Amino acid sequence: MGRNAVRTIAPALYLIPSLLGEIPVEQVLPQYNRDLIIGIRHFIVEDVRTARRFLKQVEGSIDIEQLTFYTLNKHTKPDELAGMLVPLEQGEPMGVISEAGCPAVADPGSDVVAIAQRKGLRVVPLVGPSSIILALMGSGFNGQSFAFNGYLPIEQEERIKALKKLEWKVYNEDQTQIFMETPYRNGKMIADILKACKPQTRLCIASGLTTPDEYIRTLTIKQWKEQIPELGKVPSIFLIYK
Amino acid sequence: MGRNAVRTIAPALYLIPSLLGEIPVEQVLPQYNRDLIIGIRHFIVEDVRTARRFLKQVEGSIDIEQLTFYTLNKHTKPDELAGMLVPLEQGEPMGVISEAGCPAVADPGSDVVAIAQRKGLRVVPLVGPSSIILALMGSGFNGQSFAFNGYLPIEQEERIKALKKLEWKVYNEDQTQIFMETPYRNGKMIADILKACKPQTRLCIASGLTTPDEYIRTLTIKQWKEQIPELGKVPSIFLIYK
Secondary structure (H helix, E strand, C coil), X not given: CCCCCCCCCCCCEXXXXXXXXXXXXXXXXXXXXXXXXXXXXXXXXXXXXXXXXXXXXXXXXXXXXXXXXXXXCCCCCHHHHHHHCHHHHCCCCEEEECCCCCCCCCCCCHHHHHHHHHCCCCEEECCCCCHHHHHHHHHCCCCCCEEEEEECCCCHHHHHHHHHHHHHHHHHHCCEEEEEECHHHHHHHHHHHHHHCCCCCEEEEEECCCCCCCEEEEEEHHHHHCCCCCCCCCCEEEEEEC | CCCCCCCCCCCCEEEECCCCCCCCHHHHCEHHHHHHHCCCCEEEECCHHHHHHHHHHHCCCCCHHHCEEEECCCCCCHHHHHHHCHHHHCCCCEEEECCCCCCCCXXXXXXXXXXXXXXXXXXXXXXXXXXXXXXXXXXXXXXXXXXXXEECCCCHHHHHHHHHHHHHHHHHHCCEEEEEECHHHHHHHHHHHHHHCCXXXXXXXXXXXXXXXXXXXXXXXXXXXXXXXXXXXXXXXXEEEC
């Protein structure tokens, strides 16, 4: 086999992490991921346009026209999902790519993985950037017990209630609580956390992870109140702990 | 600067993931990690011997004798911890390496990160294999809400109680529950899960992640009872969901 020849890849559903921002691929993805990706012709993706762009970043010589894309998002119907796996059932390796970070974690993808598991098909998760794990590592908070809670309610009263419930778990279950917000509501989220939580509770804000603007800072609620950060519209993760 | 010259690395506490098994470095670590590692001379590590071996795997030409190692494990006293960061405070980049996977996640390391955060020192988490995230990706379970619970109690009655409490959270909080066990107790753990959980609850067993023996399988408790797996002493992660 030639040095640049495409390897024959074992049939499996490969879960392929993508980038968290405009950064070089080799900063956050192992070389191995590229070697697998160039052997895959069927991709289940959240958005075809960004998936194509990602694949081109991974390997400029990929002939996108030779690839087949299946769109998986919140509009995809359950019966469409099962149909997507036909190539894999016929022995073709397939890939799942989400918009940012790890497929099936805080992102669509888990439904199609569940179907693959039900059908007894092999599933292979690949290593890549998870903003949740990176934020947890950088926070200094309890990494022996932690929970990711996705998005909190938007309505303020309900959100304050949700934050207080998470803070209760911090103190009563000794569990780090992680959550996120759509970037344009970062400011609102910080204001609500500062309002809901005790002064001595610690808040870690992890913003723009893996990018040149990466910002990971842990302070108490009391300290944050004296220096409220301006995150702008950068994707951010929030963590609280005692 | 020559091609192989060591770059000057910005002073920060770099959190450096290590391997989950005997596999090539480029399978699970980005090239970028190596480029940073060769610029670091001070390492906080769980075990000096395995850290040296890991560094040699990352880059064979590293001169281990030129490096300084600080041991961080459960025997390390809090006042020793703060002292470890002196080189960083003097402008030297430092690295934290744990025994397997991501430092400060289900592993020591978070204490020293917390001190760095308190002192306002920059913390930079690097991408690498997290068995928790890989297992979650491969499980097909809810990735919008999940909790990692570390090790469960060893004593059977308490463990069954803990498992029932986690299963309660699955159904009442719609949250994937993740936990682990020391490899030589895998069989006992599986027996206890099958005993504690409802027949319709789904259990994912993720074993030997990233290694050639990787095994990730999701079945209901009822199905597992008909085909109890023999994991041997391979590091495994367990996940339950509805």
